[in-house]
Amino acid sequence: MKNSVSTWMHKRPKLRLTALLAAPTLWLVVAYLGALGALLITAFFTIDNFTGNIIAKFNLGNFHDILTDPAYRNVVLRTLGIAVSVTIICAVLAVPMAFFMAKIAKQKSQKILVALVLTPLWASYLVKIYAWRTMLEPNTGVMDWILGPIGIHSPGFGGPAIIIGLSYLWLPYMILPIYAGLERLPNSLLDASGDLGARNFYTFRRVVLPLIFPSLVAGSMFTFSLSLGDYITAQIIGGKLQMLGNVVYQNFSINLPFAATIATIPVAIMAIYLWLIRRTGALASL
Amino acid sequence: MVEPASIIVSIRNLSRSFGNVRAVDVVDLDIYAGEFLTLLGPSGSGKTTVLRMIAGFERPDTGTIELGGKDVSQLPPYERDVNTVFQDYALFPHMDVISNIEYGLRIQGVEKGERRARAEKALAQVRLEGYGSRRPAQLSGGQRQRVALARALVNRPSVLLLDEPLGALDLKLREQMQIELKELQREVGITFVFVTHDQEEALTMSDRIAVFNQGKIEQLGTPREVYENPLSPFVSEFVGQTNKIVMDGRNINIRPEFITISKSRKFGDRSVIGKLHDAIFVGATTRYLVHTELGQTLMSTQPDGEFSVGDSVTLSWESKKEFLVN
Structure with a gap:
């Protein structure tokens, strides 16, 4: 019989579930959790200063060094500051953009706009950041060339450049969830608010913003975590500025356990961030 | 009950097109203060568009809408003394029932004590005492309907617009709400403009019915006139x-x-x-x-x-x- 396999499977729900989830579970456990576990364990190892070999013994020394050395604390705060700035800039740009896409643009242009928001994601990350390098290059860059005559100059390579570059890179990840959230928001709620006497800004503050808050949180998780872990942008347009990722990169070949310890910091920050969000209740309605 | 002399809404020459479709095609209509007027017609006949233009959600292509003698056709919804009960109720899901009802009063700057008192009274009027702290999601369809009604009525608008408000209710509840709505309208004395495609509903509740077809009013009259003496084949078939x-x-x-x-x-x-x-x-x-x-x-x-x-x-x-x- 043609259907014999499906009939046989139909009577065995557990086997069906196993077949469905085997591959993703394997991937999750081995590649994802495995790597994360290895990272966490390695963070507690040290190296022999003389031979450079890894000493696989539990040791809090790396954490002690990071927490007491002001240089590392500065890198942590700087990275955090950049990630927060990027998230705020993305949110401020994305909300009106997504609102236009979901509520004002015609049905036909909505799809085109979504495609346009996605197009930058088709280009390579490196290409985009090198493009920004050309844009922001002091004196000879595109920005100084065009805006220089009216007195606006490139901020040069450094913190502001990193923030501009990362905001550009992650903006689509903020726009899309907010757009999806606004699409789910019935137009009648906006009509009702106006009908009850609210001007547009009041409607935005009291109706739109609370209802798209979960979408904003979803977008911020992308922009925030992607910024926390980035190091290439800092390398290319950050000048001498270092983010956490750069410190990991530098220590990777010379002191692997120390690099692992640094790498746990963004993980810990993300965990705290998620915990804070959870307390607002936004995760429940995602 | 109805003073034919006092016209509260005066619609002249009203037209509105969407693309190539003439949704509303030169409509003239006078609505009397205190009456229950039903705009009846099949879907796409223009009745909802007329309602939305009175509310201010749509702007007319041509024509005027006077509310209490003042041309409001170009004013935004928040500057019109009308309130709407929406087909999907449009309750704010992130606010409890009492905050939903207080929404309009809060914008008007009504002081907190009075605001709460009026909202509680409106809630009692729709027989939902004690439901103030619930969220809309915790209510049944009929209860949401009542909250939407209270939220609109609490602002004491000069005209209440109702856009197929009973469409989502089951038959039994709908018949009960028809009677309740009619009683409520007599009690508050506010002009009701009610949109429906259900001829029985229109006959049950209305003082007058405007039968819409293809963007025009085919007949305007009391339920008895429209039923017993339809002026066009369309009206005779649509009503009864x-x-x-x-x-x-x-x-x-x-x-x-x-x-x-x-x-x-x-x-x-x-x-x-x-x-x-x-x-x-x-x-x-x-x-x-x-x-x-x-x-x-x-x-x-x-x-x-x-x-x-x-x-x-x-x-x-x-x-x-x-x-x-x-």
């Missing part, structure tokens, strides 16, 4: 059921309930004989389908009688009950 008869070379329209069925006796000055084709029991009445000697099948709606399918029967009616005779 109609037998279309060709008799003596003339077209005649007659409602099924005005046709009496009997074995051989005549009740009225017109009659036709035929064979009973089918009898459909619908509870209070039975619908008899009769193949007549005219070659047409007529329907007679009467209390259940002693007839079997295949019987020879006589259908009769009073000629004064006929309409659209030509």
Whole structure:
């Protein structure tokens, strides 16, 4: 019989579930959790200063060094500051953009706009950041060339450049969830608010913003975590500025356990961030 | 009850197109203060667009809407003294019931104590005392409907606009709400403009009905006028059921309930004989389908009688009950 396999499977729900989830579970456990576990364990190892070999013994020394050395604390705060700035800039740009896409643009242009928001994601990350390098290059860059005559100059390579570059890179990840959230928001709620006497800004503050808050949180998780872990942008347009990722990169070949310890910091920050969000209740309605 | 002299909404020459579709095609309409006016029509007939233009959600292409003597057709919704009950209720899901109701008062700057008192009173008016702290998601469809009503009425608008508010309720609840709505309207004395595609609902509740078809008002009148003397074939078919008869070379329209069925006796000055084709029991009445000697099948709606399918029967009616005779 043609259907014999499906009939046989139909009577065995557990086997069906196993077949469905085997591959993703394997991937999750081995590649994802495995790597994360290895990272966490390695963070507690040290190296022999003389031979450079890894000493696989539990040791809090790396954490002690990071927490007491002001240089590392500065890198942590700087990275955090950049990630927060990027998230705020993305949110401020994305909300009106997504609102236009979901509520004002015609049905036909909505799809085109979504495609346009996605197009930058088709280009390579490196290409985009090198493009920004050309844009922001002091004196000879595109920005100084065009805006220089009216007195606006490139901020040069450094913190502001990193923030501009990362905001550009992650903006689509903020726009899309907010757009999806606004699409789910019935137009009648906006009509009702106006009908009850609210001007547009009041409607935005009291109706739109609370209802798209979960979408904003979803977008911020992308922009925030992607910024926390980035190091290439800092390398290319950050000048001498270092983010956490750069410190990991530098220590990777010379002191692997120390690099692992640094790498746990963004993980810990993300965990705290998620915990804070959870307390607002936004995760429940995602 | 209704002072015909006091016109609260005056619509002149109103038109609105969407793309190539003329949704509203030169409508004139006066709405009296305190009346229950129903805009009745099939979907796409323009009734909802007229309502949305009164509310301010749509701007007319041409024409004017005067509210209390002032042209409001170009004003935004928040500058119009009307409130709307939406088809999907449009309650704010992130606010509890009392905050939903207080929303309009809060914007008007009504002080907190009075605000709460008025909101509680509105909640009592729709018989939902004690539901203030619930979220809309925790309410049934009928309860949401009432909250939406309270949220609009609490602002004491000069006109309340209702966009098919009973459409999502089941039949039993809908019939109950029809009566409640009508009572509420008498109680608060506010002008109600009610949009529906349900002719029975329109007949039950309205002081006057405006029947819409293809963006125009086909007939405007009391339920009795619209039902008993429809001025166009469209109205006669949309409001109630109609037998279309060709008799003596003339077209005649007659409602099924005005046709009496009997074995051989005549009740009225017109009659036709035929064979009973089918009898459909619908509870209070039975619908008899009769193949007549005219070659047409007529329907007679009467209390259940002693007839079997295949019987020879006589259908009769009073000629004064006929309409659209030509």
